[in-house]
Amino acid sequence: MFDFLTNGCGLGEILFMLAVAALLGWLLRHFMGDGDRQEAQPIAGAGALSTDNNDLKVVEGIGPKIEELLKADGINTWAMLASVDANRLQGILDAAGNRFKMHDPRTWPEQAEMAHEGKWDELKEYQDFLSGGR
Numbered sequence: 001m002f003d004f005l006t007n008g009c010g011l012g013e014i015l016f017m018l019a020v021a022a023l024l025g026w027l028l029r030h031f032m033g034d035g036d037r038q039e040a041q042p043i044a045g046a047g048a049l050s051t052d053n054n055d056l057k058v059v060e061g062i063g064p065k066i067e068e069l070l071k072a073d074g075i076n077t078w079a080m081l082a083s084v085d086a087n088r089l090q091g092i093l094d095a096a097g098n099r100f101k102m103h104d105p106r107t108w109p110e111q112a113e114m115a116h117e118g119k120w121d122e123l124k125e126y127q128d129f130l131s132g133g134r
Contacts, residue, residue, distance in 0.1 A: 050115075053077045059111040060127040061103055069096050081112035 050058050054077055056067045073092050075081050089105035107130060114123040 053079070053116065056081060056112070058115050058123075059108050060130050061105065061108060066093070066100065066103065069093070069100070078112040078116040082109050082116050084109055 056062050056070055056075070056078070057064065058078070059081065062070070069092055070076075070081065070089075075084055086106045086109060089108055093100040093103055093105060107126075111123060111126065114120075114126065
């Protein structure tokens with residue numbers, strides 16, 4: 001089977017062996033699970049998305065760039081975000097340029113309040129509703 005190690009081997013045999021190895025790798029990942037990929041697990045508490053109250057990305061619709069914008073404007077925690085008017089949030093997005101105009105911050109204070117109060121199950125259910133409505 002491994003004659004190519006001593007006798008040399010044609011390109012076709014090498015390609016065939018690479019294809020077989022790739023297929024076996026795919027099958028193992030597919031049926032046994034990908035060991036490199038891990039599902040995001042709650043850090044603390046049943047259903048907790050994060051224990052870091054500075055992690056504004058817990059809120060549906062806020063990614064790393066928007067989190068930077070909010071923190072640059074002094075909104076650093078869930079409690080602070082919960083107390084901010086949606087019009088102010090929209091103003092921050094508008095000032096940041098066209099690339100942020102598609103975002104709708106109206107639900108962010110409510111989500112932040114749930115996170116601040118540790119209502120993880122309620123937050124998750126609400127976010128599932130928001131994602132399903134898009």
